[in-house]
Amino acid sequence: DPWRPTPVKEESRKQIVETHYFNVDRVAFSSAQVGQFERFILHENNGDTVGVLAVTADGKIPFVEQYRIPTHRWTLEIPAGHANAPSEQYLDVASRKLREEAGYEASKLTQFTRFINTPSFSSQYTALYLATGLKEVDRSAIGPETPRPAVRLYTQQEAMEMVTNGTIVDAKTIIA
Structure with a gap:
């Protein structure tokens, strides 16, 4: 319930890690129930992220193959990413990531959630968009670990089966 009063009071905050992508703060809190305690909170430098559930005219969904270093595995994900600057709008990020990663432009992008x-350690949100009216365009490199990812097209039923069998494990993709 976001309207309920907070059960803790922030006493102090100190940034302890700064990177190009995120910062980590050590935050001291107090609570009537437990007294003083600390937490580490992650803040993304360029704000929130977006994910794009794109659907082609024939009902296929493009998934991007990406190698994810922290998990040492390949993933199948919807096109997604973060802003290049804090001022970049969600809709612009969604359009850019769809183009860069999957090689499509959409005539219609609608945020659906x-x-x-x-929430246990990060302030980051992800906005999900539905992209329709797709047109193929050139893709670009997206990162050193997967410079030009493969794009795979699957039906909704195939995608749901891959969620069930553990092929698709990325949370934003499963939510979409």
């Missing part, structure tokens, strides 16, 4: 990624 927004969720908190990991």
